Amino acid sequence: MSEPLLVEARGLSKSYPLVFRSRDRARALWQLLSGRGHAQSTTVLRDVDLQVRRGESLGLIGENGAGKSTLLKLLTGVLTPSTGSVAVHGRVGALLELGAGFHPEYSGRDNIALSAALYGLSADEVRGKLPEIVAFADIGSYIDEPVKHYSSGMVVRLGFAIVAALHPDLLITDEVLAVGDESFQKKCVRWMEDYLAGGGTLILVSHSMYHVQKLCRRACWLRHGEVAAAGEVFDVTQAYLAYQERKSAAAAPTREGVAGQEFHLLELFLNDDASGAPLVLDRGAGLRARVRLHARDGRAPVAMFGIVRADGTPVYGVGSDMDGVTLTRESDNVYTAEIEFPELPLLPGSYALRAHALDPEGVRLFDTLERGVSIRGESREFGLVRLRHRWIAREATADARSVRA
Amino acid sequence: MPALQLALHFVRRDIRNRYLGSFSGGAWALLQPLIQLAVYGFVFVYVFKARVPGADAPGYVPFLALGLWPWVAFSEGVARAATAIQDNAALIGKVALPREVLVFAAVAASFLIHGIGFCAIALALSLFGTPLDLLMLPVALGGFVQLFVLALGVAFLLAAIQVFIRDLAPALPQLLMLWMFASPIFYARETLPERYQGWLDLNPFTHYAELFRALLLHSGTVTVSGQLWSLLVAALLFALGYGVFRRLAPHFEDFL
Numbered sequence: 001m002s003e004p005l006l007v008e009a010r011g012l013s014k015s016y017p018l019v020f021r022s023r024d025r026a027r028a029l030w031q032l033l034s035g036r037g038h039a040q041s042t043t044v045l046r047d048v049d050l051q052v053r054r055g056e057s058l059g060l061i062g063e064n065g066a067g068k069s070t071l072l073k074l075l076t077g078v079l080t081p082s083t084g085s086v087a088v089h090g091r092v093g094a095l096l097e098l099g100a101g102f103h104p105e106y107s108g109r110d111n112i113a114l115s116a117a118l119y120g121l122s123a124d125e126v127r128g129k130l131p132e133i134v135a136f137a138d139i140g141s142y143i144d145e146p147v148k149h150y151s152s153g154m155v156v157r158l159g160f161a162i163v164a165a166l167h168p169d170l171l172i173t174d175e176v177l178a179v180g181d182e183s184f185q186k187k188c189v190r191w192m193e194d195y196l197a198g199g200g201t202l203i204l205v206s207h208s209m210y211h212v213q214k215l216c217r218r219a220c221w222l223r224h225g226e227v228a229a230a231g232e233v234f235d236v237t238q239a240y241l242a243y244q245e246r247k248s249a250a251a252a253p254t255r256e257g258v259a260g261q262e263f264h265l266l267e268l269f270l271n272d273d274a275s276g277a278p279l280v281l282d283r284g285a286g287l288r289a290r291v292r293l294h295a296r297d298g299r300a301p302v303a304m305f306g307i308v309r310a311d312g313t314p315v316y317g318v319g320s321d322m323d324g325v326t327l328t329r330e331s332d333n334v335y336t337a338e339i340e341f342p343e344l345p346l347l348p349g350s351y352a353l354r355a356h357a358l359d360p361e362g363v364r365l366f367d368t369l370e371r372g373v374s375i376r377g378e379s380r381e382f383g384l385v386r387l388r389h390r391w392i393a394r395e396a397t398a399d400a401r402s403v404r405a
Numbered sequence: 406m407p408a409l410q411l412a413l414h415f416v417r418r419d420i421r422n423r424y425l426g427s428f429s430g431g432a433w434a435l436l437q438p439l440i441q442l443a444v445y446g447f448v449f450v451y452v453f454k455a456r457v458p459g460a461d462a463p464g465y466v467p468f469l470a471l472g473l474w475p476w477v478a479f480s481e482g483v484a485r486a487a488t489a490i491q492d493n494a495a496l497i498g499k500v501a502l503p504r505e506v507l508v509f510a511a512v513a514a515s516f517l518i519h520g521i522g523f524c525a526i527a528l529a530l531s532l533f534g535t536p537l538d539l540l541m542l543p544v545a546l547g548g549f550v551q552l553f554v555l556a557l558g559v560a561f562l563l564a565a566i567q568v569f570i571r572d573l574a575p576a577l578p579q580l581l582m583l584w585m586f587a588s589p590i591f592y593a594r595e596t597l598p599e600r601y602q603g604w605l606d607l608n609p610f611t612h613y614a615e616l617f618r619a620l621l622l623h624s625g626t627v628t629v630s631g632q633l634w635s636l637l638v639a640a641l642l643f644a645l646g647y648g649v650f651r652r653l654a655p656h657f658e659d660f661l
Contacts, residue, residue: 016659017656017659017660019660022570022572025569025570025571025660026569028569028656028660029566029569029570029653032652032653032656033649033652033653076501078497078498078499078501078658079658080655080656080658092501094500094501096499096500097499101496101499101500103418105422113414114414117410117411117414118411118500118502120407120410120411122410123410
């Protein structure tokens with residue numbers, strides 16, 4: 001870690017003054033001019049320390065209102081900290097909010113010029129970069145239309161294209177990527193991977209643990225304006241997901257309702273662990289899932305296991321009836337089903353394993369249990385699973401040879 | 406100088422914004438004070454029979470023009486700059502930019518437009534036979550620069566306060582109107598009763614109206630001490646306005 005510090009924040013706090021009436025505003029004006037502090041304020045960020053070195057990638061995660069955006073605004077200099085200090089060494093490219101800094105009446109081209117001027121580029125430099133920006137944004141003839149006619153996806157495209165063309169030392173992006181369509185998101189993620197590979201530094205705010213884990217090595221979890229955890233991305237995202245899980249478990253109705261049903265699930269073990277916390281696996285490791293099912297009338301139910309990506313995209317699912325497996329009978333009413341996936345071919349990311357209880361005919365679904373599974377590691381491959389493959393090298397054909405000659 | 410480039414960009418943008426979507430475009434910049442001059446000229450010359458006092462006094466219209474144009478530049482610049490921060494709240498909340506640029510751009514755009522208008526009207530008047538000393542025009546533009554500094558000072562002060570006290574913007578046109586009539590724009594200092602004439606020196610704009618007339622029309626005089634005094638006032642007001650602005654600028658976002 002000998003790389004130079006790019007961002008250094010110490011004891012960063014931000015509070016907003018509570019002003020409701022115009023009299024409060026006048027009083028605040030007087031207090032600021034006379035140099036006395038605010039009487040009343042709400043604190044949105046408390047005592048945050050942050051260090052980012054050149055070439056690092058940091059993911060900021062946390063619930064809505066945790067202070068993520070405020071922290072980014074402090075880092076970019078849009079906001080002034082109430083206490084503490086921020087130092088950023090280098091050119092910062094920031095995508096804070098949808099269409100930030102765009103003038104709705106101006107055309108895309110004019111807004112490119114404005115944004116570039118805000119980043120300190122001269123008119124000549126802007127002219128040089130214009131074709132590159134227009135090509136990356138890829139919004140066709142809309143580039144000459146006023147920005148107010150753009151869809152939100154187009155605004156993001158334009159914003160990202162400008163930032164990408166600037167080659168900033170530090171790229172800061174808020175949850176804006178979520179607006180773009182799939183192909184543009186992919187393009188952005190690919191661009192960011194190249195950018196990181198080329199020594200760029202990234203601070204990313206996202207609610208998509210998938211993106212955070214894909215792009216960031218480190219993560220920082222903000223909770224109620226304070227740092228709840230910071231460190232290696234998998235540790236922090238796991239801790240955050242576990243916290244979310246506990247929260248939703250506390251909020252969710254208890255499973256007592258299902259107990260009266262014909263079939264229900266008692267327990268789900270992943271690799272012999274029933275804690276309920278998301279399971280972290282190395283890439284290619286094996287996964288064993290065991291579930292205990294309760295049958296009211298003692299008939300053997302059908303058990304089904306499935307794996308979905310964190311966003312719900314199904315990866316694979318299989319039922320005991322499909323494979324002709326009968327469940328192990330523990331007692332009169334309790335059955336056990338266990339499945340093993342040796343060398344799980346999932347690519348790194350967040351997934352969930354779901355277990356279902358079905359009637360003996362395998363027709364009606366009675367109960368579902370779910371638990372998070374994270375695959376640790378890095379990969380530049382796309383998709384959900386690694387398919388077995390090999391590359392085929394052929395002798396060059398006679399035609400190609402003659403052309404070369 | 407990226408800050409300067411940014412400032413120039415915003416000046417261009419400000420000028421474009423004013424005339425975006427209007428038919429006559431930039432011509433409106435010249436037309437507006439011209440119409441104003443024609444209306445005032447008609448009312449004062451033909452209705453009120455106004456005259457500039459003195460034996461070899463110039464005509465009323467050139468007299469009015471030389472006082473009115475700088476006032477339009479000054480008052481319009483101040484009025485637009487006063488809401489510059491509030492109008493650009495969306496930009497300030499999302500992009501890190503030196504806030505001074507926004508105020509600077511509003512004032513500079515006004516001075517640019519009406520500075521050109523001032524030169525044009527001076528040339529036009531002399532073409533129509535008014536004996537204007539056009540050699541003094543560059544010196545007069547120096548006076549414009551000094552007036553610009555004064556306007557910047559007032560603009561910074563008002564723009565910063567407007568963020569906190571929103572009553573300022575609606576009250577400002579009335580205040581500026583009052584200020585206009587308290588300045589020797591429509592009348593000469595000599596027209597006032599003797600005991601009130603001295604009071605005009607309390608008004609920082611008085612000096613500029615008299616300066617341009619003295620330089621171009623050779624009507625009235627401006628003393629060296631008066632010039633130095635006005636320079637000091639402009640510098641002090643600029644320092645005060647800029648100081649207050651810098652002090653309050655970090656907190657704008659909290660109150661916008």
